[in-house]
Amino acid sequence: MSAPAPLPAAFAEIVDDFQALGGRDRLQLLLEFSEGLPALPERYAEHPELLEPVPECQSPIFLVTEVEGTGREATAHLFFSAPPEAPTTRGFAGILAEGLEGLTVGEVLDVPADVTEQLGLAEVVSPLRLRGMAGMLGRIKRQLAERAGA
Structure with missing residues (x-):
C-alpha cells in the first residue's frame, strides 16, 4: 500500500496555519476564510x-467546478x-x-479525505459541520473527475 499523497503546497500551508493556533483562534481564522470567499x-x-447543492451541510451551500484541459493534468477551478x-x-x-483553486485535477483528487480533520477544527466545530466540509470535498472531486475524464 502506498503512502498518501502529500497535500498541495497551498493547502498544506492552510493546515499549518490552523495547527499553529489554539481552538478560539482557529475559529477566528475560519471566520476570516468565510470573509475571503470569492x-x-x-x-x-x-x-x-x-x-x-451540498446536503451534508447544515447551511445552504452550492458549488460548481470547471476544468481547463483533460485528464489529471487539467486545471481545476472551484x-x-x-x-x-x-x-x-x-x-x-x-x-x-x-x-x-488552480491545482491540477490530479492534485485535487489526491487530497486525502481526512484533510478536514487535519485542520484541527473538531474541538471548535461540531462533527455535523465537519461532515459538511467533507461533503463539499467529495462533490468537488466527483465533479472534477467527471469533467476532466480523469
Missing part, C-alpha cells in the same frame, strides 16, 4: 441552477455560493477555494 462569477450568479449568515460553511468553502 463572489460567484456572473455566469453562475445569474444561473444558480448550474450549481450543485466556485461556491454560501450565504453570509452561514460563516462556518462559508469558511469551509473559503478554505477549499484557497487551497484547491
Whole structure:
C-alpha cells in the first residue's frame, strides 16, 4: 500500500496555519476564510441552477467546478455560493477555494479525505459541520473527475 499523497503546497500551508493556533483562534481564522470567499462569477450568479447543492451541510451551500484541459493534468477551478449568515460553511468553502483553486485535477483528487480533520477544527466545530466540509470535498472531486475524464 502506498503512502498518501502529500497535500498541495497551498493547502498544506492552510493546515499549518490552523495547527499553529489554539481552538478560539482557529475559529477566528475560519471566520476570516468565510470573509475571503470569492463572489460567484456572473455566469453562475445569474444561473444558480448550474450549481450543485451540498446536503451534508447544515447551511445552504452550492458549488460548481470547471476544468481547463483533460485528464489529471487539467486545471481545476472551484466556485461556491454560501450565504453570509452561514460563516462556518462559508469558511469551509473559503478554505477549499484557497487551497484547491488552480491545482491540477490530479492534485485535487489526491487530497486525502481526512484533510478536514487535519485542520484541527473538531474541538471548535461540531462533527455535523465537519461532515459538511467533507461533503463539499467529495462533490468537488466527483465533479472534477467527471469533467476532466480523469
